[in-house]
Amino acid sequence: MTRLYRRQSGMSGRRRPGPAMMGFRRRAEERFFKALMIVSTGIVMGSLLLIVGTIIVKGLPALNLDMITKTPQGGFYLGKEGGILNAILGSLYLAGGATLLALVLSLPLALFLDLEARTRTGAAARLRFALDVLWGIPSIVYGAFGFVLMALVGLRTSLLAGIIVVALLELPIMTRAMDEVLRLVPDSLKDASASLGATRLETSLRVVLRQCLPGLLTAVLIAFGRGVGDAASVLFTAGFTDNLPTSLFQPAATLPLAIFFQLGTPFPEVRARAYASAAVLTLVILIVSLAARWLSRKLGKHTLS
């Protein structure tokens, strides 16, 4: 079976010298690409293991209950008492708020793209291009842009400013990820809903969204991951503080910045805490991913395959 398939799949190839020669070259090609696939898979898996391994080996000794239940005390960055609860909570508030805000903007935008794409492909294509460009803009530029905007309206570094800028950062990612999911919905499904007398909006909200729920959740998750892990965009906008975040108008600490500041010290015990913080950040993302998977399996009961 495999041999037959191989033979057929090579039929459309270029004209080759002779039958004996052909067999050898094609087999070599096959082996080469197989090796290439194994190597690239190895590199991907290897780097993941290496990163997680480094974080665990270097961070685990410094990870204790104080790290995740206390705020930095005096001299924390010199190796003394305290934890990073300020950054954990700050990151959750910030990324959570930003993801919610981005969701409120992304979902209508993605649905609009989906509705318009069938009849006005030009407009949809331009909007997609704009979003792709936004996606590619480095987050430090978002940070700087946010800072300028804050100066303009007189907003100080605060949780709110951070949420807005991270939401802007997440917006193109979430919208395009949702857009790709929505595009997979077959036209025949929309036609089926329409032929029962549903308007386009009713079709979108009652059928398309339901069909796409698991995928949309993944889109939200991707955006959340980007938001919770980004340091550059919050550097100027959310600021940093050793206190727990209590108000939208106060600065808020974030895990990426906590990692950055701790790694920047000359003290080994503080640098070990940076790795411990990285482990916490990774764990946060892991927990959110697992929760989202569980939720999407629950919500996807009726999804058509």
Added chain:
Amino acid sequence: MTTSSHLRIRHLSVAFGGQSVLRDVSLDVPDRKITVIIGPSGCGKTTLLKSLNRLLDSVEGARVTGSIFVDEDDINDPKVEVTRIRKKMGLLSQKPQVLPMSIFDNIAYGPRLHGVRNKAVLSALVEKELRAAGLWDEVKDRLHGPASRLSVGQQQRLCLARGLAVEPEIILGDEPTSALDPQSSRIVEQRLMALKADYTVIVVTHILRQARRIADYIAFLYLGELVEHGPAAEVFAAPRDARTKAYLTGEIS
């Protein structure tokens, strides 16, 4: 043969991006009969069917001219509310397309859209339509399970029940048995035959034997042109046009 007709097509032409697909089609579809549209692949059968409930609206570059009268409304009139037109027509597609929800909700979907909220009313309706589609006994114990788990044949009958639930006047079938096994096909055909007592049925098919089995009225489309139409018995026995004859004898397909 004189029959009443509340679906009348007048000078309908459809083009996609400059390429003409249907040219000047005029046809009175007889009430409470099965009208079968036959013709080779790519002759515009599906396009004709889609234009009847304005599904071409959402296709980019589609240009529709001419009139389609349902009762006294021209459905191509921009002032006509499209959802009202579509509600009058149930559609069976080539591949059954269930909605991503439970069996019950699939059927209740249409009535809910049109304002039926009462649970008892909905339950009664769901049972009635499932019975009409010949599916009730097979699914009555799993009404709240996913519709996607049904077999393809069951899905097509579910789609039929779903279409009937919005109380249409006309049933459109776009090769409704092409994805089904012979047994399911037979059930769907029998359902359509039973339904013509109350509905006007239009079925597109490229299976001639199916047309012979179920058709009361035949319309033969060839290359976007309505070549011939008439009562099935007459068309099959004595086709007037040479192209119809060639198609029926299998010289062109």
